[in-house]
Amino acid sequence: MDCPICGSDEIEILNSKQKSSKKKLMEEYLLKCEDCGHVFKDIISLKKPRPYRLIISEQDKSHKTTIDLSPSDELKTGDVLLSELGQVEVTSIEIKDKRVNKAKLEDVDTIWASSIEIPARIGFSVDLHGEVDSYKVDLERDFEIAPGDIVKIDKHIVKVHVIKTQDRKLTSGFARANVIKRVYSKPVKFNNYDYDLTKDIFKKHKRKKHEGIY
Numbered sequence: 356m357d358c359p360i361c362g363s364d365e366i367e368i369l370n371s372k373q374k375s376s377k378k379k380l381m382e383e384y385l386l387k388c389e390d391c392g393h394v395f396k397d398i399i400s401l402k403k404p405r406p407y408r409l410i411i412s413e414q415d416k417s418h419k420t421t422i423d424l425s426p427s428d429e430l431k432t433g434d435v436l437l438s439e440l441g442q443v444e445v446t447s448i449e450i451k452d453k454r455v456n457k458a459k460l461e462d463v464d465t466i467w468a469s470s471i472e473i474p475a476r477i478g479f480s481v482d483l484h485g486e487v488d489s490y491k492v493d494l495e496r497d498f499e500i501a502p503g504d505i506v507k508i509d510k511h512i513v514k515v516h517v518i519k520t521q522d523r524k525l526t527s528g529f530a531r532a533n534v535i536k537r538v539y540s541k542p543v544k545f546n547n548y549d550y551d552l553t554k555d556i557f558k559k560h561k562r563k564k565h566e567g568i569y
């Protein structure tokens with residue numbers, strides 16, 4: 356918004372009111388140029404929000420829902436939207452069977468997103484010499500786990516040896532739960548521990564080691 360008289364962009368908003376028609380949402384502004392003092396009106400109009408198909412992935416499943424957005428807006432991957440399942444981050448945008456990173460909403464068919472509110476679900480293996488107690492644990496997404504951590508889980512007190520993330524195996528440093536696939540640990544004979552994950556266990560399996568993936 357520039358002043359129509361002197362062209363300055365130093366504009367003060369004196370007043371604004373919303374109007375809406377069948378298809379558009381209009382914001383009418385009363386403006387004052389700070390340079391020449393000219394007072395004028397301007398109208399910004401947006402197309403009225405309409406529902407878009409939104410697919411939210413969380414852990415192993417996905418939810419189909421819709422979200423109301425203005426076709427006038429632009430959307431890009433990484434944007435955070437407030438859906439009926441809480442905050443989600445846009446991971447992909449689908450237009451006519453193609454996936455893009457950025458688009459004007461007008462053209463968008465489906466929005467793909469992942470939840471950033473739900474906990475991260477990680478695997479946690481306790482190596483029991485020949486058997487493995489394998490857990491699924493739900494953690495805050497920014498919960499940090501480091502190799503060397505002494506952890507209580509279920510009836511075990513264990514030391515974390517290796518952390519497998521989405522793209523590597525860590526034996527030092529740390530990783531946040533949202534990138535961890537699985538933590539490998541071995542029992543230790545300690546009574547103290549850094550933290551207790553027992554209350555976060557979602558599921559437990561017992562497996563013979565030779566059954567493969569654990």
Ligand SMILES: [Zn+2]
Nearest residue numbers: 358361388391
């Ligand atoms: Zn002016």
